[in-house]
Amino acid sequence: MDLLLLTLHLLLLPFTTSQQQNQNYPSSGTQRNDTYCDYPSVCGPNGNCDINQSPACFCLDGFTPKSPSGYSSMDYTQGCVRNKALNCSTDVFVAYSVFKEPSGGYSLLNQRLGAEGCKGSCKSNCSCMAYSVTGSACKLWSGDLFDVRLVKEGGQALYIRMSASEEHKSGGGNHKKIVGIIVGSTVATVSGMIMILACCYIFRKRRKKLEDMRLRASEIVDQINEYEEGDIELPFLDLSRIVEATGNFAMGNKLGEGGFGPVYKGTLDDGRQIAVKKLSSSSGQGINEFKNEVLLIAKLQHRNLVRLLGCCIEDEEKLLIYEYMPNKSLxxxxxxxxxxxxxxxxxxxxxxxxxxxxxxxxxxxxxxxxxxxxxxxxxxxxxxxxxxxxxxxxxxxxxxxxxxxxxxxxxxxxxxxxxxxxxxxxxxxxxxxxxxxxxxxxxxxxxxxxxxxxxxxxxxxxxxxxxxxxxxxxxxxxxxxxxxxxxxxxxxxxxxxxxxxxxxxxxxxxxxxxxxxxxxxxxxxxxxxxxxxxxxxxxxxxxxxxxxxxxxxxxxxxxx
Incomplete structure (x- = not known):
């Protein structure tokens, strides 16, 4: 029955009344029911979701659909790609107000950098695609941005990296172009809608997992600062990114197994080879050993110590991501x-x-x-x-x-x-x-x-x-x-x-x-x-x- 009600809700979503379309976004303290835009990755990479638009998904400014035919049929899985290639030395950052931060992998800097310091950290890192400043925390996002929801005003500031030639175009021009493409396209088939609905139903629980991951990640960063008098940059990677890198932890990528659990070889979307250590439920070790390893080697730098690249805590999965050692163990x-x-x-x-x-x-x-x-x-x-x-x-x-x-x-x-x-x-x-x-x-x-x-x-x-x-x-x-x-x-x-x-x-x-x-x-x-x-x-x-x-x-x- 719940699945049937969810299906009816989403089928009727593009045809909401004008009164519904004119509603403002609720404030962060307002209770609200789940909507189409609340489902993780519903608009694909670099997509923006606006429940007051029909259809709700469109690309961020400076981006176009990777598959225009897919977008026109409401298949957003391939998402959006940039109009102009980035140039690390000349790129600019365009400020947007967002209803919530993007999901996916991000780095959390617990340094009191301020807005300019945070911008400088992102600017100097060519893989950094966006940053935000909340209190004393500076967050950096790398790779594609997921689950972005822009608002006209009152949201949190998010600064997205853009080619200098795209700066003057920000503000909705790209939105109108894509809406034109979609309006001029054929309405999605019933089978296409069913596919999207199935994805949304699966992604509903994934949203809570991502929120839990961020909460646990913040807790670990706080604990690290209790040990270290300095500040660290500790990347937290999305589970979906690790799953893709390791071929869903394929047996062919398994490097071995130790007291912690199995270790898998993987290749991230940026080309880096990694070794992923996955906590096994039968290992006898748990979150304490996981935290211990992160806390102790997060800042250790020595040529004869393996380097920790990041970690992932999502649902029951606890993963440590290391630099890949091609010759494995002694x-x-x-x-x-x-x-x-x-x-x-x-x-x-x-x-x-x-x-x-x-x-x-x-x-x-x-x-x-x-x-x-x-x-x-x-x-x-x-x-x-x-x-x-x-x-x-x-x-x-x-x-x-x-x-x-x-x-x-x-x-x-x-x-x-x-x-x-x-x-x-x-x-x-x-x-x-x-x-x-x-x-x-x-x-x-x-x-x-x-x-x-x-x-x-x-x-x-x-x-x-x-x-x-x-x-x-x-x-x-x-x-x-x-x-x-x-x-x-x-x-x-x-x-x-x-x-x-x-x-x-x-x-x-x-x-x-x-x-x-x-x-x-x-x-x-x-x-x-x-x-x-x-x-x-x-x-x-x-x-x-x-x-x-x-x-x-x-x-x-x-x-x-």
Whole structure:
């Protein structure tokens, strides 16, 4: 019954009485019922909707229908395109009064820029198509504009980018031209109307989703400002844009899956390649981990940290959009029998040094001390030049001032990389990351996984095997066989020594990352690592130096 009433309402809409056509737009505080113009994207990209006109859809000034025949038959899905191409250096901004802001992707600047500052930010960004100033907030829109509703007066000011040659034409001339095209065209067929009605019915719920997305986005920006004393530009992308970029999250675009959820490759409408991390309902993580990742890396800038391009919160979807890393993750190389050969020793040593510098930045050089808590091979991404980028900050924790450690009752992380004090009692610190780095360093050198790799003769894991060989002076036997033609034996032996220092049992015995970076880049003497008593496994005769085994009892553990 509701669908039938909606259909009748929209069928009668173009033929409203003159009294209805002359009604003014209600003020922002007036209660009103949904109308044709309230349905998202009903007039397509760069279209304007006016319920007092018949038909209600027409193009913004400076735009014409992309498909005139479609517009004449009331099919607005292709929307409008510009009459004149833009020129970033000479473009102007034309002010309009709007009943509501455009929907779609926008950037929210929480800087107190003022009108001129906001205009300057949009002017200097050639992809910025419109801006508005509300209080102290400056909003920038890129790409096509959707759901624009112009009013003669009393609305919010929206400044739309125009070619300089179009500036004098603004004010409704284009409207009259398009109305002429539409009036002279054939009335839409009944089947065409049914198609539009079906779209409107589907889009009705989507409007509420977009409003919720903006509300949540604003909340996250406010929380970011609680952490950062500066202001940030954080893009929020419309879900429809991400769906299009990833082919509706097609399996062919799936790059992999981690603790957060699946990751998909995509290409935005501006040509940028992206990696989209999608929160999985079965991942055990939720909005807190999502916010955590956004909050912590929104302003982190380092060549060895992956860069966050934007995010999307719409209905149940929570998406993080990153720069695309064409070589994917490190584990796809070092643990693959064929691809491991592509990483010779110079490349692996460069990856080791890059990870150490990125971790040093998190621990000491960023304004807040950040503990990653899930450093592992699958969270190291590789760019075109095989340079490493640390990713996945969903479990990270940050501290201010001199604070460098904490405690939690909820143990989260990856077995094989977790420091013993964290796995047993929930204590974590920067030294927990150092432990994980030591295990990761050993895996890069050997091409083997620490967890699940055992040596039956010794009944120990990879780290225990490394300790035994080092004590016997045979540590170079650990090095991946495919590196023997490219390796630097002194560098390799030094790296093994460093990994044993980093993965010592007690946090106070492990070096900090500044010392690790110095050890990797110089020939300074290294201290001797202490006997590890935490190694899982042991000979039945108890003679192995790695024979001790701790019985661990953890009330709540969430492996990834």
């Amino acid at each position: 584990d796809g190389f070092i643990f693959d029998q064929t691809r491991r050969k592509l990483l010779d020793w110079p490349k692996r040593f460069n990856i080791i040094c890059g990870i150490s510098r990125g971790l040093l930045y998190l621990h000491e050089d960023s304004r807040l001390r950040i503990i990653h808590r899930d450093l592992k091979a699958s969270n190291i991404l590789l760019d075109n030049e095989m340079d490493p980028k640390i990713s996945d900050f969903g479990l990270a924790r940050c501290f201010g001032g001199d604070q460098s450690k904490g405690n939690t009752k909820k143990i989260v992380g990856t077995f094989g990389y977790m420091a013993p004090e964290y796995a047993i009692s929930g204590h974590f610190s920067v030294k927990s990351d150092v432990f994980s780095f030591g295990i990761l360093l050993l895996e890069i050198i050997t091409g083997r996984k620490n967890r699940g790799i055992y040596f039956p003769s010794d009944n120990v894991n990879l780290y225990g095997h490394a300790w035994d060989l080092w004590k016997q002076g045979r540590s170079l036997e650990l090095v991946d066989e495919c590196l023997k033609e490219s390796w630097n034996s002194s560098e390799a032996q030094r790296c093994i020594h460093i990994c044993l220092l980093c993965a010592q049992q007690h946090p106070q015995d492990r070096p900090d990352m500044s010392s690790v970076v110095l050890m990797l880049g110089s020939e300074i003497d290294l201290p001797q690592p202490k006997f590890p008593t935490f190694i899982i496994g042991g000979n039945s005769d108890g003679k192995s130096s790695s024979s001790c085994q701790n019985e661990i009892s953890i009330t709540e553990v969430e492996p990834r």
